[in-house]
Amino acid sequence: MTDTTDAPEEAEVVDEARTALLEAITDEWGDAIVDHHLIPGKDLWIRVTSEAFGDTADYLRDRQRFRYFNWLSAVDWMPSPFGRSMDAEVDKLISAKAGEAVEEEEAEEAGTGYAGGDTRFQVIARVNNLTTLLGVTVKADVPDDSLTVGTWTKAFPGSDWHEREMFEMYGISFAGHPGLRNLYLPGDFEGHPMRKDFPLLARIVKPWPGIVDVEPMPPLANSLSPDGETPGGESADAPSTTNPGDSQ
Amino acid sequence: MTFASLLAVDWPWASWPWWADTSVKMVFAIVAVLIPAGGTVYLYLFKMVSFMQSRLGPMEAGPYGSMQLLAELGKNVQKEDIFPEKADRWVFALAPYVVLMSTFLLAVVVPFGPQAQFTNLDTGVYFALAVSSVSVVGILMAGWASASKYSLLGGLRAAGQLIAYELPLILAVVGVVIQAGTLNLQEIVAAQNQQEIFGWGGIGNPFILTQGLGFLIFMIAVQAELTQGPFDMPVAESELVSGYMTEYSGFRFLMFFIGEFATANIFAFLGSVLFLGGWALPPFVTDLLGIEWDSPWMNVIGPGVMFTKMLLITFVIYWVRFTYPRFREDQLQKFAWKVLIPLSLVNIAITGALKVAF
Amino acid sequence: MTAVSDRRQLAYIAAQAADARVNVELEAEGMTLNIGPQHPATHGTLRIVARLDGEQVIEADPIMGYMHRGYEKLTEVRTYPQVTTLINRIDWLGSFANEVPFILAAEQLMDVEAPPRAQHIRTILFELARIANVTLFLGDMGVQLGAVTPVFYAFRDREHVLNQIEAATGGRFHPNFDRIGGLKDDLPAGWIEETKKSLKEIRKFCDQMDDLIVGNEIFQARTRGIGVIPADVGLSYGLSGANIRASGVDWDLRRDNPVGLVYDKVDWKVWTHPDGDSFARYWVRLQEVRESCNIVEQLLDTIPSGPVMAKVPRIIKVPEGEAYIETENPLGVMGYYVVSKGGLNPFRVKIRSASFSNMSISPWLLKGAYVPDVITILASLYFILGDIDR
Incomplete structure (x- = not known):
């Protein structure tokens, strides 16, 4: 159990409730816990072994009185093989401005997130x-x-739909689930859309236009109403940035 | 007064050949069924309800949307005639006509004046209540022949409901029959006009005064017979998507539509005959006008009187329809069998006892 | 672990009863009724495949995805400021409330905080979104049960609030007004007075609904005891919002964990109802609209002065980390689990939407219900399809 507490400037924030909870969990359920992460005053993460995941629900519900099932989801930690290729031009522009090299994304490693992780x-x-x-x-x-x-x-029947969603979106199976089938997608859908290597077709088929399809902003004070009058009133002596092709 | 004497002679069609007689009556029947139906649909369904719901209703077709009905008619007639693929075509096509037929049959016995009547049956009440349930057959036909589960559920619900509410409807009217001592609708009108309230005959004795409970039960049962809210479970648009009418469109839907609203009017006519004094003017008014209560003039005035009373009753029908949420099917049955029928039996018992006592 | 708990037993009582009855009676297969995808009661494209025995539902299987828009995937290729445009469309009746938890999560990762004035206005708009959303439910529940008129009143009076949202943000339905670090703009002049006026209309509307619907005997007969959710079942299904409060669970994130919003500065009350049936859910929502009016009125009087935007860089780069922020949205708890790897785009956004969890109880709840009650239950759970399908 490494001390992965957050940045040092927040270290003085003492979160007694969460610390006590973490201690209680590590005491009773220590074998299953691989790692944890605590941001005082904000949130608590615990990482359990794959084998213990199913039983953790029963443990938290019955022993720690976590009666409310909030949600269940998954993350694919693989970096997108498409890199920034699906980004809009404008995103690359912004990246360049932000001093971020567009190309070096390829070198990105599989992250782990809070409390670490070893698998995809x-x-x-x-x-x-x-x-x-x-x-x-x-x-x-x-x-x-x-x-x-x-x-x-078994512990939270409400987990049913969440697990079905993860099953179709990531291809993760849940041992013991009563009816694992697609929730949103048609039954014969191939692939798992939320995986990082599943291309976002809309962006592959046609490059994301981003700012390209936005018409250039008209010059200021030149927002002409159809009959050629400036909406500001009769003072038509606006700066002569008027596009000559447009007037009359 | 020449016009009065003109009216006083035998009706011209009494000596006409049967086909001319029948043709004239058919024209009058269509007028008597369709004009009030159109009028109430525009007045109440389009306008009054819109005002209740803080909107304007149709405003484009004609002044204040008064031509909207013609627009609706044109729209529905133009529409493609669609049969569902697996529908029983003959039955599907016939069903709206059966429903509409029941409406017209009901109109046959309603008196609009001393002579202004299609036929004067001695068992008018009996006939009216009997033919009103013919529409169940049409609705069941529609529900079954549509080959749609929603329609089937709606048809079955409708059949159950209409049969359940037939009984309180009849029992509510029995009180009137006992009090008038006749099944003939003309004689019921006469009885209301001629009887006196504790010796004062100024307004006759409309049976709503003595049969108030009966009138209430009658109105509730009519509401259910018409499958109008709060008894619109068979057509519940938010769950059964219009029930037995789900698969109908265009002209056939229009037939159902006319059937529904025309039946509302005919029932309102019946209600005014049974409980509100029918076509007759109150005696003090006829005294003021200096005419007999059943003078031939009443053949002209009577329909107007009936129309006014019909508007009153249909107003209540539509008001209730658009205000209340709907009963569930079992609640509706319970209400009929456990509340309305015992109440109407009590009403009959009291009426009978009083009839014997006085 | 433990033996089969009472919760699980409850979950199978209805199934066993229905199955046993069918086996004994006929051993016939019931009729399968497709409610939806296009059906007036599903306000959207939800499809419920119900196996019926007569009019009783033996088994109901909701099928979704007709409107899935893949927002979780799309957020991965959008920059943080672009994401709010998408998530506006999740719960389209109370859009502003969708933006807030995401923005708060991003703010937590970036370690910035919106200035007090921005937090205040956020809370006001958040509650106005709730009023706009739940007001429509109050009328819609009537129309699902056959009372046509209330829904027109709902549309009429919701407009007062939508006008105020539009005046402040520029959009009636999709404000896209929240920014990381504050708000796009300050309030327009005269807005506070106008909002107070519109709140009066909403209070009047609530009184009308009290008369027209809550006080109606037929409505009570149709909703009392229908679709009862015991509190522990509701919790294990992740129900939230008025649905769980109607089962007697006194839990409201606005009071219990008001991250970034200023509910702690207001005197207000969390409404609960012990019954857990459809009537309770309606009643709680009605009281909540009134309570929201109460909250907004108090907040309008105490808006602090100052800027509405904190100092944030022009180009938003969110540091590496994970954050989960949830708020009490009109439909229930809505949260965003944002995973950032330090780029311009979120690496992964899990959208925890309220209706998804609220509807996940429906197969359990619809078992053994009658077809008319299916409509009552669905209406009283109050889902918005964009919130289920995301």
């Missing part, structure tokens, strides 16, 4: 305790070979 996919779930009003975000690595973790539906 991670599942994230969040539960709340309505008595202490604390929430905790649970993370678990999804084994790269089987892409399967335990289901939360």
Whole structure:
């Protein structure tokens, strides 16, 4: 259990409730916990082993009184193989302005996020305790070979749809889920759209126009009404930036 | 007065050949059914309801949208005649006509004046209530033949509801029949006009005064018979998407539409005959005018009187329709069997006892 | 872990009852009724495949995705300021409320805080969005149950609030007004007085709905005891907002965790109802609109002066990190889990929308209900399809 507490200037903020909760969890559930991350006054992350993920739900609900199931989701930590190719021209412009080299994105490594991670996919779930009003975000690595973790539906039936969504969007299976099938997508849909290597077709087929399709802003004080009068009144002696082709 | 004497002679069509007689009556029947239907639809469905809902309603077709009905008619007639693929075509096509037929049959016995009547049956009340349930057949036909699950559910709901509310409707009228001592609608009008309230005959004795409970039950049952809210579960547009009418469009839908609203009028006519004194003017008015209560003049005035009373009753019908949420199917059945029918039986018992006592 | 809990038992009571009855009676397959995707009660394109026995639902399976727009994917190729345009369209009736949690999450990652005036105006607009949203529900619930008139009143009176939102932000439905570090603009002149006037109209509307709908015997007969959600079942399904408060759970993020919004400066009350049925959900929402009027009125009198925009760089680059911010939106808890890898675009945005979780209880809740009650239950859960499909 490394001390991954946040930046030093916030270190003096003491979050007794979350620290105590973290201690309680590490004491009782220590075997399963790989890592944790605490931002005092903000939030708490714990990362459990893939095998323990399913049981963590029961543990948090029954032992720590986290009765409220908030959501379950997943992250694909692989950097997008498309790099910035799907960005708009304007984004590249902005990147250049911001001093960020557009090309060096290729070198980007698979990140890990708070509390670390070893695999490409991670599942994230969040539960709340309505008595202490604390929430905790649970993370678990999804084994790269089987892409399967335990289901939360036994503890929280509401996890059903969330897991089905992750199943279709990332291809992650949940062992013990009563009916794992597509939620949004048609049954015969191929691929897992939220994976980073699934191309965003709209941007592949046609380059994202970004600012290109925005008409150039007319020069100031030249916003002509159809009959050629300036809306400002009779004072038509506007700066002569008028496009000569437009007037009359 | 020559015009009066003109009216006093035998009606011209009494000596006409049967086909001329029938043709004239058919024209009058269409007038008597369609004109009030159009009038109330425009006045109430388009305008009054719009004002209730803080909107204007149709404003474009004619002054204040008064030609909107013609526009609707034109729209519906132009539409493509669609049969669902698996529909039972003959039954599907026939169903709206069966419903509309029930409406016209109802109009047959309604008296609009001492002689202004299509036919004067001795069992007028009985006939009216009997033919009013013919529409159930049409609705079931529509629900079944559409080959749509929504239509089927709607048709079955409608059948259950119409049969359940047929009974309170009949029982509510029985009180009137007991009090008038006749099943003939003309004689019921006469009874209301001739009877006196504790010796004062100024307004006759409209049965709404003595049969108030009966009138209430009658109105509720009519509301249910018409499948208008709060009893519109069979056509519930937010769940069954218009129920048995789901698959109908164009002219056939128009037939259902006319059937629905024309039946509302005919029931209102019936209600005014049974409870509000019918076509007759109150005796003190006829005294002021110096005519007999059943003078031939009433054949001209009577329809006007009936129309006014009909407008009053339909106003209530539409008012209720657009105000209340709808009952669920089982609540609606419970209401009919556990509330309305016992109440109307009590009403009959009291009426009978009083009839014997006085 | 523990044995089968009471929650799970509850979850299967309805199923077992329905199955047993079918097996005993006929062993016939019920009729399958497709409610939707185009159906007046689904206000959008939700489809519910219901297996019916007579008019009773044996099994209901909601099928979604007819309107999925892939916002989670799209956010990955948009810069942070561009994302608000997208997420405006999630819950399209209370759009401003969608922007706030995302902006707050980005602010937390960037470690900036909006100036007090901006926070104040944000809270006001947030509550106005709630009024605009829930007002429509109050009328719509009537029309689902067959009372046509209230929905017209709802559309009429919602306009007062929409006008104010438009006056402040420039958009009736999609303000796109929130910026990282503050707001796009300050309030226009005279806006506070006008808003107070419009709140009076909303209060009048609430009284009307109290008379027309809540006080109506038929409405009560149709909604009381229909679609009862026990509190613990609701919690395990992730229900939020008025749906969970109507089950007696006294939990409101506005009071319990008001991140970046100034609810703690206002005197107000969280409404709950012990019954957990459709009526309770309607009643709680009605009280919440009144409470929102109360909140906005107090806030309008205490807007501090100052700038509406903190100092942020022109080009927003969010440092590496993860943040999850949730707020109490009109439909329930809405949160954004933002993962940043230090670029211009978010690396991953998980959108936790309220309707998605609220609707996930529907297969459980619809089991054993009658077809008319299906409509009541769906209407009272109050979902917006953009909020389910994202």
